[in-house]
Amino acid sequence: MRELKKADLLQGTLDMLILKVVALGSIHGYGISQRIQQISKDVLQVQQGSLYPALHRLQKRRWLESEWGESENGREAKFYRLSALGRKQLAAEEASWARLSEAITLILQTVR
Amino acid sequence: MSWFSDKSRKFDDEKKIDSEISFHVEEMTRANIVGGMTPVEARRRAVLDFGGAEQVKQQVREVYISAMMDGLRLNLRSAMCFIRKDPSFAVVVVLTLGLGIGANSAVFSAIDAILLRPLSYSHSGELVELHQQNLKQGRLPTPVSTVRLEDWSRDNSTFQSISGFYAQNVTLNTGELPERITEAYVTPRFLQVWGVTPVLGRDFTREEEKFGGPNAALVSNRFWRMHLHSDPAAVGKIVRLDGFSTTVVGVLPASFLFPDREVDVWSPSQVDAPYAQDRSSTWFSVQGRLKPGVTRAQAQADMATVQARLGKQFPKSDGNLTVLLVPLKSVVIGSIGSSLWILYGSVSLLLLIACMNIAVLLLARTAEREHEISIRYALGASRREIIFQLLTEVLVLAVAGSVAGLAVAAGASRAFAHFSKNLPRVDEIALNWRIVMYSLVCAVVATLVCGLFPAIRGSRGSLSGSLSQSSPRQVSARNPWQSILMGVQVSLAVTLLIGAGLLLRSFQAIGRVNPGFDPNHVLTLRISGSWGETTKPEKMSQRINRTLDGLRSVPGVEAIAISGTIPGNSSGYPVELKISEGQRDPNRKVIANAHIVSAGYFDVLRIPLLAGEVCNDRSATNTVMVNQSFADTYMANFSVIGYHLAYAAASSMKPPEIRGIVGDAREESLDQLPGPAVYWCRTEAMPDPNYLIRTHGDPMAMAATLRTKIHQLEPARSVFSVMPLESHLGDQLAENRLRTILLTLFAMTAISLVCIGLYGTISYLGRTRRREVGLRLALGAVPRQITRRFLLQGLRVALIGCVAGLVLAAGLSRLLAGMLYGVSALDPATYVIVLLLTLLVATIASLVPAVRAARVEPTEVLREA
Numbered sequence: 001m002r003e004l005k006k007a008d009l010l011q012g013t014l015d016m017l018i019l020k021v022v023a024l025g026s027i028h029g030y031g032i033s034q035r036i037q038q039i040s041k042d043v044l045q046v047q048q049g050s051l052y053p054a055l056h057r058l059q060k061r062r063w064l065e066s067e068w069g070e071s072e073n074g075r076e077a078k079f080y081r082l083s084a085l086g087r088k089q090l091a092a093e094e095a096s097w098a099r100l101s102e103a104i105t106l107i108l109q110t111v112r
Numbered sequence: 113m114s115w116f117s118d119k120s121r122k123f124d125d126e127k128k129i130d131s132e133i134s135f136h137v138e139e140m141t142r143a144n145i146v147g148g149m150t151p152v153e154a155r156r157r158a159v160l161d162f163g164g165a166e167q168v169k170q171q172v173r174e175v176y177i178s179a180m181m182d183g184l185r186l187n188l189r190s191a192m193c194f195i196r197k198d199p200s201f202a203v204v205v206v207l208t209l210g211l212g213i214g215a216n217s218a219v220f221s222a223i224d225a226i227l228l229r230p231l232s233y234s235h236s237g238e239l240v241e242l243h244q245q246n247l248k249q250g251r252l253p254t255p256v257s258t259v260r261l262e263d264w265s266r267d268n269s270t271f272q273s274i275s276g277f278y279a280q281n282v283t284l285n286t287g288e289l290p291e292r293i294t295e296a297y298v299t300p301r302f303l304q305v306w307g308v309t310p311v312l313g314r315d316f317t318r319e320e321e322k323f324g325g326p327n328a329a330l331v332s333n334r335f336w337r338m339h340l341h342s343d344p345a346a347v348g349k350i351v352r353l354d355g356f357s358t359t360v361v362g363v364l365p366a367s368f369l370f371p372d373r374e375v376d377v378w379s380p381s382q383v384d385a386p387y388a389q390d391r392s393s394t395w396f397s398v399q400g401r402l403k404p405g406v407t408r409a410q411a412q413a414d415m416a417t418v419q420a421r422l423g424k425q426f427p428k429s430d431g432n433l434t435v436l437l438v439p440l441k442s443v444v445i446g447s448i449g450s451s452l453w454i455l456y457g458s459v460s461l462l463l464l465i466a467c468m469n470i471a472v473l474l475l476a477r478t479a480e481r482e483h484e485i486s487i488r489y490a491l492g493a494s495r496r497e498i499i500f501q502l503l504t505e506v507l508v509l510a511v512a513g514s515v516a517g518l519a520v521a522a523g524a525s526r527a528f529a530h531f532s533k534n535l536p537r538v539d540e541i542a543l544n545w546r547i548v549m550y551s552l553v554c555a556v557v558a559t560l561v562c563g564l565f566p567a568i569r570g571s572r573g574s575l576s577g578s579l580s581q582s583s584p585r586q587v588s589a590r591n592p593w594q595s596i597l598m599g600v601q602v603s604l605a606v607t608l609l610i611g612a613g614l615l616l617r618s619f620q621a622i623g624r625v626n627p628g629f630d631p632n633h634v635l636t637l638r639i640s641g642s643w644g645e646t647t648k649p650e651k652m653s654q655r656i657n658r659t660l661d662g663l664r665s666v667p668g669v670e671a672i673a674i675s676g677t678i679p680g681n682s683s684g685y686p687v688e689l690k691i692s693e694g695q696r697d698p699n700r701k702v703i704a705n706a707h708i709v710s711a712g713y714f715d716v717l718r719i720p721l722l723a724g725e726v727c728n729d730r731s732a733t734n735t736v737m738v739n740q741s742f743a744d745t746y747m748a749n750f751s752v753i754g755y756h757l758a759y760a761a762a763s764s765m766k767p768p769e770i771r772g773i774v775g776d777a778r779e780e781s782l783d784q785l786p787g788p789a790v791y792w793c794r795t796e797a798m799p800d801p802n803y804l805i806r807t808h809g810d811p812m813a814m815a816a817t818l819r820t821k822i823h824q825l826e827p828a829r830s831v832f833s834v835m836p837l838e839s840h841l842g843d844q845l846a847e848n849r850l851r852t853i854l855l856t857l858f859a860m861t862a863i864s865l866v867c868i869g870l871y872g873t874i875s876y877l878g879r880t881r882r883r884e885v886g887l888r889l890a891l892g893a894v895p896r897q898i899t900r901r902f903l904l905q906g907l908r909v910a911l912i913g914c915v916a917g918l919v920l921a922a923g924l925s926r927l928l929a930g931m932l933y934g935v936s937a938l939d940p941a942t943y944v945i946v947l948l949l950t951l952l953v954a955t956i957a958s959l960v961p962a963v964r965a966a967r968v969e970p971t972e973v974l975r976e977a
Binding site: 028029030033047048049052053056057060062068071073075076077078 | 133167174494
């Protein structure tokens with residue numbers, strides 16, 4: 001079996017990861033991609049081509065809020081923040097992810 | 113979600129997306145520099161790693177666009193789902209709106225064609241009709257004399273041109289059989305006034321317009337097609353009109369239909385002819401084209417100055433005359449406007465009722481969808497989105513309704529043209545893009561009227577709302593809005609019913625009127641004649657008497673007469689008279705409607721002779737008859753017979769003698785009381801009078817026989833306008849009948865809608881309160897009590913609506929006052945009947961669902977809980 005070097009994100013999990021990262025505090029798009037890469041120890045790499053559409057989609061659903069502010073090195077940047085609605089959504093997605101991964105782990109262990 | 117705000121935000125977003133992405137690239141560049149790359153290399157790698165920036169931007173943009181499209185698509189899909197879930201509801205809504213919008217569009221198409229659109233002449237706003245009016249004698253505006261017309265044309269400074277015409281029926285002798293043609297005699301400048309040029313040939317020349325000049329004619333497109341075989345070389349051809357050879361000098365465009373579509377030939381009327389120099393013989397109907405930018409008031413002032421100067425110059429003939437200017441459009445439209453607006457008002461009320469009806473139904477349905485709506489809230493929909501979704505559902509139905517409505521309108525506009533040929537401009541009524549736009553606007557307005565309110569109310573449920581509680585299990589609160597909407601509907605329907613009731617009673621009253629003459633079994637027809645014959649009145653009189661005698665001998669003919677006007681359908685020609693022997697009150701003006709008839713007239717129409725004897729139209733001395741109203745008004749206590757009547761205005765005619773008094777007859781119109789009238793007994797007054805023939809049997813069955821006989825007597829003359837006298841009377845009432853039928857139809861539709869609405873409302877109340885009813889029954893209530901409660905609820909709404917409707921109708925019925933005959937606008941009987949009818953209908957509509965509401969099995973309901 002071919003070893004997965006940099007895992008492709010499972011369909012639908014990017015939104016959850018973004019919400020999770022944003023939940024830690026107000027952050028801009030570049031920061032989000034860096035953080036995901038960092039926390040996953042470089043296993044997960046977010047394509048910008050998926051990141052930005054996802055950010056805007058989440059904002060459109062009013063799970064994210066945004067405002068323009070100054071970045072750590074004095075540049076004008078767009079910061080994202082989790083809305084109350086987004087917090088609920090994140091909780092729901094975390095719960096369902098936990099159930100899903102538990103189930104998958106169970107299957108993998110049992111069948112072996 | 114709104115499309116507009118998304119669009120206005122677009123530019124803003126574009127720039128922001130740009131700077132958000134360039135920030136990302138710059139941060140990556142910085143990281144690369146920190147990692148030890150050269151700035152140029154760092155930048156290159158960053159751009160490379162980022163991937164196509166344009167592509168990313170495009171994908172971000174698509175998030176917004178697809179969200180919008182998704183929103184719309186989802187709304188449409190949920191609308192379709194909504195329709196599929198309850199197709200019968202959708203059908204009811206589409207049909208209701210289809211009828212409502214269709215009827216509204218149909219009446220609007222008539223208003224648009226008749227009242228709103230300009231006449232089909234070039235710059236038609238500049239066209240006015242000019243009349244002369246003798247205010248001192250209180251006379252109606254009259255036609256204009258030739259010389260005066262030419263004076264006006266020469267002296268004014270506000271008109272581009274002024275011209276006049278008179279029309280008469282002539283006989284075309286070119287074909288095998290003599291054929292009746294309508295010919296208009298026009299003064300110079302006619303084509304300039306109308307702004308038309310012949311499609312073939314030319315206008316008249318100076319020579320042709322001079323007395324004694326060559327005969328010339330412009331012909332209509334129809335004439336050119338039918339009689340000249342569309343020959344491109346038709347100009348110069350000779351046609352024989354009334355025996356005179358006339359050269360065709362031009363063909364006018366098919367669109368030119370003045371004075372009306374009947375006219376096929378236009379010929380010059382020679383204004384310098386010796387017989388045209390008399391200032392008191394008035395023939396011409398006069399139209400003028402104002403100079404661009406000149407207002408009617410300016411032209412009116414200008415013409416007043418011109419006529420005042422003529423008054424000084426010719427005090428005897430022109431001293432008392434004034435000029436009256438009327439826009440041509442209002443001449444063409446006549447009095448139909450108020451009828452059309454009344455119809456439009458009532459059809460709009462009907463559409464409003466239809467919309468409110470649907471609103472009531474929707475209100476009930478959205479209440480039932482509370483659960484679904486709170487789930488959508490829970491999934492993150494905003495209130496705006498939910499309202500938009502609910503409105504989309506209604507809009508889909510409304511657009512379908514307006515398409516159905518267009519079909520109704522198309523049918524109706526054809527019916528309009530078919531049933532009321534006498535309406536002005538009726539052939540211009542057609543379905544065009546304006547009507548299509550109008551009905552789509554109707555659909556949008558209807559969506560808002562019937563959808564907005566239920567949507568706003570329905571979307572009021574909050575997130576925490578009723579997710580956990582499900583409505584059928586609890587006793588639901590009362591919904592006052594439903595009753596209020598129903599009450600308003602009842603009141604509007606009552607208003608329409610009263611309007612229709614008043615018109616119906618008025619129409620009945622006209623039908624019951626005794627016109628004072630007997631129109632049954634009378635055939636009317638005309639035989640062509642030329643005004644040129646009036647120069648030899650004896651000869652013309654002999655000709656007409658010969659025809660009368662000839663037709664009288666036909667078996668089946670009981671009596672025959674001629675008349676200048678059609679009884680029961682004449683515009684009335686009031687004249688001022690003097691009684692030569694002196695009158696009861698010398699200061700009182702003697703004004704009477706003048707009629708010119710032959711002696712047999714009273715016999716044919718069975719107008720009773722009350723005193724004296726019937727006049728004689730063949731004696732050397734002129735004789736007249738007066739009606740009873742004339743005798744009572746002007747000569748009570750005088751013995752009328754044997755007195756002499758003269759025109760108040762100077763006249764060369766020897767005052768004729770009054771030979772007898774006849775009964776009053778409604779000569780002008782069935783809904784107009786007969787006033788004083790004078791009948792001049794003469795047969796030489798006009799060349800083509802109406803022949804009135806009393807037959808033994810069906811008048812139309814005699815038509816062919818009479819035609820043959822006339823052809824034997826007068827082989828060169830044509831016969832036209834052959835129809836029973838009764839259909840003339842019918843035509844005269846056509847507008848009245850159309851108005852009455854349509855308003856009654858609208859009112860009936862309105863009350864049916866109210867019926868459906870009440871039924872729906874009570875059924876809904878019964879459904880939502882099933883549990884309550886079950887509890888009550890379990891606790892010992894009798895079903896009859898329950899039924900009574902629901903019934904009373906329906907009746908209370910109906911009664912309050914009725915009272916409001918009666919008040920509204922009393923206010924609005926003033927608009928109808930001018931159209932009513934023999935009933936007052938506040939006729940108590942009509943109001944009481946409508947009140948009772950509405951309450952009866954409301955009782956029936958509420959009773960069925962009220963009985964059903966009480967038919968609840970308590971155990972079943974309680975087990976559900």
